Amino acid sequence: MTTAPAAERAHAPARRRAPRRGRLPRTRIDPVSIMSFFLIVLFVMPARYVVGPLGGAGSPSSMVAVLLLVWYLFSTLSPRWTPLRGRQPVRLVVVLFALAVLASYVAATTRPLSGDELNAADLGLVLVAGWAGIALVTADGVPDMDRLETLRHRIVLGASFPALIAMIQFFTGIEVTSYMALPGLVEKGASVLFEREGFFRPSGTATHPIELGVVLAAVLPLALHGAIYCRIPERRRRRWMMVVLIAGALPMSVSRSAILGLFVAMVVLLPTWRPEWRLRAILIFGAASIVMRVLIPGLIGTVVNLISVIGSDENSTTRTGDYDAVVQAVSQRPLFGQGFATYLPRVYRVIDNQYLMSALETGLFGLLALLVFLASGWMLARRARRAAADEETRHLAQCLAASAAVAVFGFGTFDAFSFPMITNLMFLLLGLTGALWRLQTTSAQGHG
Template identity: 55%
Template sequence: MGLPATPAAPAPAAAPPLGRVDAVTVLSVFVVMLTVVPARFVVGPLGAAGTPAGIMAVLCLGWYASSMITARTTPIRGPQPVRPVVVLFGCSILAAYAAAMGRALPGPEANGADRGLILALGWIGVALLAADGVPSLDRLEAVRRRLVAGGGFIAVLGAVQFFTGFDLAGHLAFPGLSTSTSYTSVLQREEFNRPMATATHPIEFGVVLAMLLPLALHGAIHAEEGKRFRAWLPVGLIMVVLPMTVSRSAVLGMVVAGLVVLPIWPAMWRVWAVLVVGLLSVALRAVVPGLIGTLTSLVSSIGSDSSTVTRTNDYAVIGEAVAPRPWFGQGFGTYLPRTYRILDNQYLLTLVETGLFGLLALLVVLGSGWVLARKARKASTDPVTRHLAQCFAASMAVAAAAYATFDAFSFPMAANLTFLCLGCIGALWRLTRPAGKG
């Protein structure tokens, strides 16, 4: 027995001519930097803004800007909603930066504002390069495949960490790079190792896996004959490792992904999905006794455990932090945990750092990803492309939900992945838009 027959996958993406580097090539290098190189490694003088992926993101912005020098090379070839969206986001960051520079900032906060500005420029660059630079659906499929391959790689690292406690990523060394923070061994919860692979925390790792799960499912469902095992492998790895993060954010992300993707599947696919999840739960209960029970306890204790209470208390004190600067905030990157407190909610942190304007911009970023993906699905008549659009919508929905559970912009892998998905959705919208329509 197996899944019903599906339309054939798109033809393999055509690589650029030998010696030519296109936007997809640059984005592919960015994906490698994002998933393979541990985010804890940085170029020392740049601090947290100096991760290889962060530097590559800023280079993406430089690539995009330099390509607009001539009409022949410019990537701007018609309407692209992602452009005004990221411009709005950038303006909110600049307004918050100007507001921060208008008051006497302690040294650490001034450094944080500079670092935040650099990070935001990189996110904008990744989104723009993907939205305007991906030339075809085949090349967009290449980006998706490489993202999923990166997800499979970090899932393998996470499995090793969970079962052995050995953090391979923490024992790597890269010439010219140093660790941004003191080395931390694998974290634990309820005596279970909590893997983080090349991410900076198990929560980030779990959310990233949940964002990549719909994209992996798309590739597996529409895989060509003879390539199905290779396509389903990362799906299996992600689904097995995701619960091992022992993170409610990861479980929430998996549920959100399912709620978005399952309704568009045929009834038989949904039945198979429920059976697979059930069998996976039974298998994990047998192989890792106590893990499913721990996750169930974490979910059922929401509202009463210390982690939830801490997050709830954030709402009680947030008014005092917002009141002095409600419109543009105190400066992106200036609300330092060691100076103030940890806000495990990116929406609250955005409200403090960039004010109501910044919160609006963030909501527009996340909401536009969903809306554009849905519009791309509606515009296309190809079943494979329609499914891809829904899977990208699911990835953005996972991000939107997870941002309420942790300060996502403090975690480079999650933040960069969000803007890369936004850019890919912009490319998908552009490539499915009927000719002649603005």
């Protein structure tokens, strides 16, 4: 028999262990905060400063992007930390693009390669790994619409910085980014400002004025969305200031790609706006053009002239003259190309068209992967718009579609994959569009 004291001890409630002091509860790492750090590196640090031995793949933004992929892959190994949440078309797009690059790499090893070409091919794989990390972390990591809006705002805020730097460069002729290099980085590219028709052509923290102009044209729709739908007066003024900053710096790049990219974005947005919004936009555009003429005489005329002579000027004829050489090179290696990143301008020639460059380097398979990448941003944005239940979200989806349209056009005017800021941004916007699609379709199914 058990004695009374022994029975009491046997049935007494177990003592709770005192919680250990000094330990914080486990929380999920916020992907939006990680991407915000990436945006600082992407937009604030001048893109032409790189880690010397790595060349183009050694830009700080590209290195952070690779770490994003590593983090993403390790996160998927744990059910607790995995970012995977059901279907996500962006994953398939990224895998297709990566396979096209890998296939071109294998194809490149079947022909004699110079040391420079082999190094470029290796570093190209590093770049693609980073682009994949950017898109996947964003597409699968954004948890809800509030955090998606936070990331959208921070993209606009980040793009406002090179716009501000570009204005300083345009008006002063001082290359201020020469004073922004971090210790240990080396300069890749010229440190002097380009000029055209008597105007300085600023590049901000980008590597080239064309890159800056297309970046600003792609981000402007997102800036307009934030300003239009901001409900707090103090914040609304700041957001309209960012719109003015981005839109004002865009023509200062003196780039046809930038102006035509702006036109493409407006063609996508204006038909979906309310009539009073369209009227107001037209009036603001007219007033801004007059102010620009007064403050910067000759700039508007120069930009209009650059557009009017497309097809007949030396720049256009030089680009179209590339077609015969491209057709001949592609016919030799039609399926997988000569190897991603191996068509070196100093060895062959400059190709100011990413579609032609992709056909050369990754073949028809790689060109198809590029078209899928660009088209998927548009299609996912449009599907998210149809699934959205409120006007604000539908407008955001349309703005992302406008950004995708800018990329579709812009990739035909310069070899975009040779420029880190625009390429990283477009993979980021693809991820953002994928996140919006996921959140809206999941919500629609939940209410169905």
